[in-house]
Amino acid sequence: MRTVRGWLRDTTGGLPRAFWYLWTGTLINRLGSFVLVFLAIYLTQARHFSAAQAGLVIGLWGVGGAVGTTVGGTLADRWGRRPTLLTAHLGAATMMLGLGLARPLWTVALGALLLGMFAEAARPAFGAMMIDVVPEKDRLRAFSLNYWAINLGFACAAVLAGFAAQAGYLLLFVVDAATTVITALIIFTRVKETRSPAAAPSVKDAAPAGALRTILTDRVFLGFVALNLLAALVFLQHISMLPIAMGDSGLSPATYGSVIALNGVLIVIGQLFVPRLIRGRSRSHVLALAALVTGVGFGLTAFAGTAWLYGLTVLIWTVGEMLNSPSNATLIAELSPAALRGRYQGVFSLSWQLAGASAPVLGGLVREHAGNTQLWLGCAALGAVTAIAHLVSGPARERRAAQLRPAATPVRPVTVLATPAPEAAEAAATAPAEPVRVAP
Incomplete structure (x- = not known):
């Protein structure tokens, strides 16, 4: 029992209250995240769109997300984390209902585009807020706990959505919108603005051109973003091509929901x-x-044909996801200058949105022209290439992170050669050994 209590204390103890409000909002939001999990099935079975049309709609979600993360990152730095999150969540809830009521292809496509824009505009603001409130030494724990909440909600949502769809697909959109509004209310009532005035951008950095120039010349950061894009192209096949492959194997949407829920359960x-x-x-x-x-x-999905084999492949790539997430989150926090934290989060999130727009299209093209086996073996090859690239580029990233740490620490004037006045000596004796800081 002492061991369990000690483990819980080491895992969850000492984190600020604002983090737990954000964590709660994440959990509630993900418990209702029905739509994206079943969007491909909804479009092909309920709306009777072709696989190509479904891929186009999902791709437009990613395009909207690319715009949303870029705008959301800028607003998080200039306008503030809290108002950006509130606007994004309320807009996403509205568009979620709109997408559920849309019928013609063009309205569904427009709804997916706008929903992706609002939903993903919250991502950089949320990431920046998480970094703002959690000290550097606790970020690995905090990001792991938040990722745990995401996947607890995802596991429950994947199973519940399979049953909710039997009562009508519109229910999926309504519940998803409701949980998004609840998350917005938690942030509005419990979380204050976290952007520190001390971390506000300078006049040069506040200008879009100056911020863009800083990011575009940060080759180490852009290289990391490119590698995340490659990894995301593989990972996002689980919401585009995997349900189609399982359908071709004669498995039902409920079976897909149960299999994909294994991802969240293991996490x-x-x-x-x-x-x-x-x-x-x-x-x-x-x-x-x-x-x-x-x-x-x-890659092993190429040889799957039954529910248990598909489940085994999900468990394997979930282990990779579990290793990737906390390391990714802490590294992106350390590579982001404090004054441009929201924009850096936005550009990093952009890699996910680009993958979201291109993964279903590329996956569909490869599957159609080369075959199902080649698609999944190609994913394995892309994973190996990404692994090699991480080994090669890793030292440069760590050097870059080390360079940014001193820059984020306020410098206290030192007067070693002069004899301090009594008041100064007393202040120096009572000052903390290391200043409290938010930036990495």
Whole structure:
């Protein structure tokens, strides 16, 4: 019992109250995240669109998300984290209902585009707020706990959505919109603005051109974003091509929901132990291993034909996802200058949105012209390439992170050669050894 209590204290203790409100909002929002999980099935079975049309709609979601993350990152730095999150969540809830009521292809496509824009505009603001409120030493734990909440909600949502769809697909959109509004209310009533005036951009950095120039010349950061894009192209096949492949194998949407829920279940069980497992290890090695394991998991899908084999592949690539997420989150936090944290979060999120727009299209093209087997083996090859690239680029990333740490620490004037006045000596004696800071 002492061991369990000690583990809980080490895992959850000492995190600020604002983090737990954000964590709660994440959990509630993900418990109702029905739509994206079943969107491909909804479009092909309920709306009777072709696979190509369904891929187009899902791709437009990703295009809207690309716009949303870019705008959301800028607004998080200039307008503030809290108003950006509130606007994004309320807009997403409105568009969720609109998408559920849309019928013609053009209205469904427009609804998916706008929903992706609002929903993903919240991502950089949320990421920046999480970094703002959690000290650097606790971020690995905090990001792991938040990721645990995401997947607890996802596991429950995947199973519940399979049954809710039997009562009518519109119910999926209504519940998703309702949980998004609840999340917005939690942030509005419980979380204050976290953007520190001390971290506000300078006049040069506040200008869009100055911020863009800073990001575009940060080759280390852009290289990391490119590698995340490659990994996301593989990972996002689970919401585009995987349900179609399982349907071709004669498996029902409810079976897909149960199989994909294994992803969330495994993360819920094991993610809280991952920080201890990877603590002190090279992040580049962890990210390389994550990419390799993920590629292997998706590659084995080429040989699956039954529910249990598909479930086994899901469990394998989930292990890669569990290794990737906390290392990714802490590294992006350290690579982001404090004054441009929202924009850096937005550009990093942009890699996910670009993958969201292109993964279903590329996956569909490969599957149509080369075959199902080649699609999944290609995912394995892309995972191996990403792993090698992480090993090669890792040292440069760590040097860049080390350079940013001193820059984020307020510099206290030092007068070693002069004899301090009594008041100054007393202040120096009572000052903390290291100033409290938010930025990495």
